Amino acid sequence: MGTSNYQVIGLMSGTSGDGLDLAHCQFEKTEKWHFELLNTVTVPFPKSLGEQLRNAHLLNSLELHILDVNFGKWMGEHVKMFCQEKKISALAVCSHGHTVFHQPQKGLTLQIGNGWALHQRSGLKVINDFRMLDVQLGGQGAPLVPIGDQLLFPEIDFCINLGGIANISMQWEGKRIAFDCSPFNLLLNPIAEKLGMPYDQNGNWAREGTVNQELLEKLNQILFYQFKGAKSLGREDMEEVFTPVIQRSGLSDKDKLATIVEHYAIQLAAIIQNYSRKEIPRVLITGGGAYHSYFLERLDHQLKSKWEKFEASNELIEFKEALIFGFLGVLRLRGETNCLASVTHAKIDSSGGTIFG
Template identity: 35%
Template sequence: MSTHVIGIMSGSSLDGLDIALCQFEEKGNSLLWEIMDSTTIPYTDQWYDLLKSASNLSGRDLMHLDAYFGDFIGEQTKKLIDARGWKADYVASHGHTVFHEPALGFTTQIGSGAHISLMTGLDTITSFRNSDVAAGGQGAPFSPVADRTLFSGYEGFLNLGGIANVTLIDKNEIWHAWDICPCNQTLNFLSQRANLPFDKGGHMASQGAILDEIGQQLIAMYPFDAGLPRGLSNAEVASTWISYLESRTENTHDLLGTTTQSIADVISIHISSLIKRPAKILVTGGGVYNDHLIKLLQKAGQDFGITYELPSPEIIDFKESLLIAYLGYLTMNGKPYNIHTLTGASQNMGGGALYKAV
């Protein structure tokens, strides 16, 4: 018997709300899955500004935004259900990360599940990271369980989102996963200097010169650390690369070229330090559409016996929504999804918060 789950993701790049209707069906020891339909709801300037500045709000105003954003998610999801005739058993929503402070014992994603459930009339699961953080973990990464189950045949999985993160297997057949370095968040920040939301195809970066001193500074901020796991927060991205680049007055094209090269260099250093080789890595996330970045990664990979493969556009754009839907599926079936050896928690954790429909 198949289960239909609506997976919803709001990423750190603030591109929009990714919503996918996913189907899961267990057949013996195998899990069959399909993204049946999907769409992205672009954020208006108002929503972009609200979410970007959420960490500066008072406690009262943040709770108001949590409810307001939950209403928005619920409204957009209900429109899709009605317009496209979606039939779903429940909703799984990651929400938008405002604070991620595992060292202090908390992580905060807004987008009230109670409001989503009320608007859609469906049971809704949220708060996927909190239990792992409560158990002493980083609350990330939680993609490995989905990567290994849904996409077999790869030695690694690289996500080029607002933050670049990876799941990979080493020469001892042990899986590892961690956040590597800033990615699209920083490139988008620099693109806004040229009054553009992002560097389409990496065109500006490809025309820029490489500023060695700046590149060395960027790379030095995110060295490979064998003491994994590691999770990065939006606040850390803002206080490292973005803060440093904000003070630079060099040509925007040169800064983009240098930063894009630095992203490729840091990713290559991290992955080649641990992965079992030769390796085939599946690449997803919005950064896949940055042709210049992909060319730099492919070039660096050749030196290490690493090949980067791009899936279909649907998987590129909605893999994270599929992941959230799968975590909801595991939650509703009472199975853990955070692997404690990867997150640093005291035990394997799962158990998102469930809001029952009236």
């Protein structure tokens, strides 16, 4: 079989709302897919843009459309500067955009960052709006990353991303499945902020705390953990379910951190043990939580050291989502499936994304 080579730029604007990840990636298809992260950068949002994006769900219709265009222009300008600075060209820009509304039960998902504006400012073909087709097919429009896990990391048994929420993807009974496992930084960071830092570096404060059995049991009994199969968590769950339980405990901040981390380790270890078909599964951990060394020690303890941690580069840890959105764009250009019904529960697999230019 002949090889096919694609260089694209993947763009990811995270829900944390701190900046735009740009990943210049190369994908090559032989008997299987190969990838390389060639250049990466995170561009922080200017203060006013960051605030507008965080509050986009409160804007009126006209203001939202203006922000859609302005954000598309801003991304396009930064893609152009990135290309000039690194002296690179790319086949396309594959943009996730910034999610404003995600209500699949109403047939709605909206990511802003206008495709034509992005196309004109960057001078490159653009692919965006990756979620809407799946939603119209009755799916959740999320998560989209698991097809990338399946095709780019076939040797990995469990792909875990530890961002605001912890999620996991894996092969199970011949198909890809994925779901949210527990909260992660959405609960830890606000406590770290009270202690004077944006996050608990390496989990040092959690390490100094003491696990409280009563709070641990209450967290483990939260209804979310009783559901099996596809499930997801949002900010609303933090406010309505998790945070009140933690606040009522009346513990010191460090004891809260230690207990929450123990809770996460118990929940993740249980999933790995339930779904693993190997004595020693291989696990890839990405996202900010991959640097939480205390959590990794507690996970290792809960798994009785029966796992192999895939040694990922810092670039892969930080830019995996931007890399995979680049890959989703390549699959879209090839007219191949880039969204799995086994993951989103849509009627059928699909190849989503709107092409501009």
